Structure formats: C-alpha cells, structure tokens
Amino acid sequence: MLEFEFEIINESSINLRYLFGGEWFTFNLYLSDEVWILHPFEGILLGNKEMSRLVIADMFTNKTFLVMLAKERILLSNIHASMDLGQQSEQQIPLRGRIEDQPEPADHKDNMDDMDAFIQGNSIEEVIEQEKKLVVSRVTYFREILKRMFMDGLGPNDEEFDKVRGIVKVYEEAAQKLGNQDDLFNHKRF
Numbered sequence: 001m002l003e004f005e006f007e008i009i010n011e012s013s014i015n016l017r018y019l020f021g022g023e024w025f026t027f028n029l030y031l032s033d034e035v036w037i038l039h040p041f042e043g044i045l046l047g048n049k050e051m052s053r054l055v056i057a058d059m060f061t062n063k064t065f066l067v068m069l070a071k072e073r074i075l076l077s078n079i080h081a082s083m084d085l086g087q088q089s090e091q092q093i094p095l096r097g098r099i100e101d102q103p104e105p106a107d108h109k110d111n112m113d114d115m116d117a118f119i120q121g122n123s124i125e126e127v128i129e130q131e132k133k134l135v136v137s138r139v140t141y142f143r144e145i146l147k148r149m150f151m152d153g154l155g156p157n158d159e160e161f162d163k164v165r166g167i168v169k170v171y172e173e174a175a176q177k178l179g180n181q182d183d184l185f186n187h188k189r190f
Helices: 049-059 063-071 108-121 124-151 159-178
Strands: 004-010 013-020 023-032 035-040 079-081
Touching: 004 063, 013 049, 013 063, 023 124, 035 049, 124 159
Parallel strands: 035 079
Antiparallel strands: 004 013, 013 023, 023 035
16 A cells, blocks of 8 residues: 555645555645745644654655655755744744754845846746736635635634635735736636
8 A cells, every 4th residue: 555645736736645654644745936835734733743743754754755756856955844843933944854954044145146136037027927826826725725624524614714715815815916817716716
C-alpha cells in the first residue's frame, strides 16, 4: 500500500495525501511569491503544532514524496509551512528538509536590489496583471478549501467554514476591484 499520493492541479498547485499512523492527511503545496507553501487541511494538524511537525517531518523522509519534488523541480529549501509550527514567531517557516532548521536572515540590500530590478523590468500594466493572477489563484485556492470542508460535513454556521468563506469574499472583492470578474465567476461559488 502506498503511503503517499499526489495530484498535480497546475504548475503552481499540488494536492498531497500522506499516510501517517494509519490515517491519511491532506495537504496543498502551492507556489506563492516564488516560494512553495505546504498547507495542511485537517483540523488535527491545524490545531496541533506537535502533530503537524511529526507528520511533515515524516513526509519529508518519504522517498516517493522526495522523487515527486525532484520531478517537479521543487527544492526542499524552497518549501515553507503555512502555519507557525512553533520554532519562531513568523507565519511561514522554511522546512529545508528538516523541520528544526531555522531560516537564514534575509539580506536587506539584496531585497532592495530585487525590488529595483522588478520595478525597472516591469510596466505598471504587467505588475497589475501579475497581481490579478495572484488574487484569482487565491480565490480558487480558498474555494477548494471550502469545497473540501463542505465534503467533510462542515457548512454555513460552522465557525471555521465561515472564516474561510470570509477570506474568499475578501479575495473576490479584491479581484473585482482589479477587474478580474470574468476569471472569478467562471468558478463555482460556495
């Protein structure tokens, strides 16, 4: 029996299922700002940092998972957790192959050089178009979370479901303000 399953949704999103302790745990691995974010879906992981660390650390030793990453050209050092796993106060923590590793401090000068290069290399229209795509991808991502929550028996009047639905609404409003109504409404709503 396989311990790891995955489904490539598109070039910037992969759904993962990992068997740990006889239970399947579902994750989404998605690209955001040139960093891959690993996000768990199960409440047991979202509410329990220790369990999250154990499952994620074990998954990072799974050969099938590592081969999938290699085939998709995703570096372990470029994967971050979407939630605080308790090592530090930052929201996203580089995994770098082991959960215990700490991120290296960012060089402020390099960040400013990157910003200058970005500004010089892109027109305002290109920047807005990139932002539109990012916002629509976030709407799609959070709608998928809602769909999975609904399939797990959660729905309106559930606190977590309503919070995620609120996030979707914020992104939908942002997409509308950026002029992405067509892309937005091509997807089914919750």
